[in-house]
Amino acid sequence: MGKDKLAYGDFYEYQYERAPWCCIYVGLTANESHSFRDVFTHFAESYDIHKVVKHYKTYSGPGCANYMSDHVACSAFCIPTASIMAYHDRPETAELRLQSLQSGEWDFAFGEYCFWPTNASRIIAEEPDLVAPYTGCIHMVSYDKQYSPKDFKMQAELLERAVRTNWPDRPVEAFIYEGNKPSILISPSRTGPLP
Numbered sequence: 001m002g003k004d005k006l007a008y009g010d011f012y013e014y015q016y017e018r019a020p021w022c023c024i025y026v027g028l029t030a031n032e033s034h035s036f037r038d039v040f041t042h043f044a045e046s047y048d049i050h051k052v053v054k055h056y057k058t059y060s061g062p063g064c065a066n067y068m069s070d071h072v073a074c075s076a077f078c079i080p081t082a083s084i085m086a087y088h089d090r091p092e093t094a095e096l097r098l099q100s101l102q103s104g105e106w107d108f109a110f111g112e113y114c115f116w117p118t119n120a121s122r123i124i125a126e127e128p129d130l131v132a133p134y135t136g137c138i139h140m141v142s143y144d145k146q147y148s149p150k151d152f153k154m155q156a157e158l159l160e161r162a163v164r165t166n167w168p169d170r171p172v173e174a175f176i177y178e179g180n181k182p183s184i185l186i187s188p189s190r191t192g193p194l195p
Helices: 002-007 033-046 081-088 093-103 106-112 149-166
Strands: 021-028 072-080 134-142 172-177 182-186
Touching (some): 021 033, 021 149, 033 072, 033 149, 072 081, 081 134, 093 106, 106 134, 106 172, 134 149, 149 172
Antiparallel strands (some): 021 134, 021 172, 072 134, 172 182
């Protein structure tokens, strides 16, 4: 039964406390959503991360991953930057960020975008007021206790590098929680402080 759930991206039965997770963000133009998905799909295929079967007739739980490996669950998607900003600008965002760091809870980070840096969704790094219309988001969490935080971090860094390689002129931001401490991978073109 559990393996069937994993085939559909439902990894919650295997989730454990203080599992490593990461959030990666890059600003996109209106016509770059397909290329963003292609970049992630190419990366995923290279690391044995497969697209899941989508079949929700009887599922009513939390959001499922759209890519899975034997160790990690991933969601890769594009969203209007205005939607992320609406979440991020709420007064409780700073509290959710602190709570995520203290408890290791990834669902706040994924669902509330509380680790989205305000400088992440830019088309041109030198123009801080020029916000990209869309943001490419990659959320990844480990669901395999045997998968070390070191290996998870290495995979997250490789993924961040793949995104940066395809959008070298954009700020690409990655926030990695290693199970006990956070790491922030900063794009060379980064402008301004993290929120």
